Amino acid sequence: MLAGVWAAGALCQQVLSVRRGGPDYSQPAGSPARGLLYNLTLGMLPTRKESARLHPGKFAVGIVMHLGTLACLALVVVSLIDADAGLRGLTLLRPLVAVALLAGLYLLVRRGVSRNLRAMSVPDDYVAIALTCGLLGLSLAAPLFAQGRATLLGYAAVLLVYLPLGKLRHAVFFFLSRGELGSRLGYRGAYPPLRARTE
């Protein structure tokens, strides 16, 4: 609980410290709201986003890992309220969590193997994915031993403490950055793009 309060408080402080930058004095040519909505929805599809389209496998692996992680975090919260329900949920979602764990391990290995990723990675990048894999692994194991739930809750607390400090805070800044860019380009009439496909 304390870890959750810390994570929420620290992230709020970081988000609030991102200043809007004052009013835009230029004359608008479009809708910032439409641009924001586009960039948080259709703009993320592989049909619109080249980085996903050129790397469909890695894109899919990333999606699966994130889905599994979100599911585990949700079940940790459920488990706080109703221990049995939480463990039942983890049992039910084992296939997803298992695949998500494999996805996470693939990304961890890939980061150490790829020339480009090694050049741009710092220890925090490895810690972030390792912590996530740890959550997924413990979520798989938790229903199988007596102290499973307590161990998982303790681990999740550690993860939440680290979340605002390192790269994992992209969980929140993802929305801020996509929102800000979408809003800015929407204001200029550049988003949503008229012809969004690669033409």
Place this chain on the structure above:
Amino acid sequence: MCAEQKAAAAEPTQAQVPRPASAGAPTTGHEARAAQAELARVVRGPVAAHLNACVRCGLCAETCHIYLAEPEPANVPGVKAARVVDHYRRYHTLLGRLAPKLVGAAELSSAALEQLVETVYGRCTACGRCAVHCAVGADVAAIIRAGRRVLAALARVPAGLQRTVHNQLETGNQMAIPREELLSTGQWLSEELRSELGDERAGIPVDRKGSRVLYLINPREVKFFPLSLLAAAGVFHKAGESWTLSSRFYDVTNYGFYSGSDVAAAELTRRVMAEAAELGVAEVVLSECGHGFRSFRWEGPNWIARRYPLPMRSILTLIEEYLDRGRLRPDPEKNSERVTLHDPCNLVRWGGVSEPQRRILRRVVREFVEMTPNRANNFCCGGGGGMLSMSEFGERRLLSGKVKAEQIRRTGAKIVATPCHNCADQLIELSRHYELGIEVKAVSELVYAALV
């Protein structure tokens, strides 16, 4: 209004107006402190969202023309952004202060600043293609410009680029063209125009008060490509437009945008708007220039922290209006060669103007083919970001243009139209370097050719 907008909006003192870097550099400690102070100012705005968003996934690599031409890690957009992000982390994040090695946080040492110069000026045109394709929407171009802002404040802008800024501030135009040269070029072009159109009323008016339009041009048109100015003048005449140039502040470019000096950028913006007021015009029309359009149309009001009292637009939308209203009647058969279109990044991706030039070309040329990809997905020509004025990065600039050269070659076009004189310069060099055998023309040149 935030602190950095206030700073940009205030009239610059002599000390603030950027000068070419002097031989006597400040001490390491002083420069490092100054860099930290500037960084603190720069990261206070929305760019902080992007500085915190990058997850170093590396999927941005192939979106970058520089990486595609030279596929080394230093050219991955995420790596380039990291050069700025790492300094941000060192001074503005908890782990960056307590455990810098864990998060790759880096001190703003003199050595780091040298590397930053090479990265943000020499390995990136800030075209933003990576930003629109980034998984988390990190605006790498904004991060790069944040780095340029820090370096500009420390007078560490590459000499060629800084000289261009200096020219603009001291003489009113980036090429330091004397007023007499503009006037004399205007005179002989007017004679040419009268001869071509057979109309004594045709000409290039300068400083004509009460005109409807103040037209800003690229000084390159005066110096090297006067036929581009002649074409625009011909279009205005055929459309019956009331327009004028200014002999004092006619430059559509804004090299403060490229260098990272918001103070210089604001000053250049302020001068143009004051000149428009002085001439009593009803609107300001911008010649074909990508960064000029973006700077004046979108960034300028925020640099000076006030709305413009006059509308401002690209000549492209004005030409389209002329065509729609029947004020121009082009014959597309007069442009019989196959034409393709290069989309300038700052006009299209960042400026939102992607369709007028296409609609115009379809009406004034016989055969128009698109490059692939195009519009906001188009690749940078490699000449943006001030690259053309930084000779030390010339080799990379030409190499990074390989992607564009291949795009052009695949179209089979003989003419590349581009609504940006900066891109045009780069495309002309690329044509020579990669033996493309193409001509490069402004859109207004093709329009004029279809009228006479």
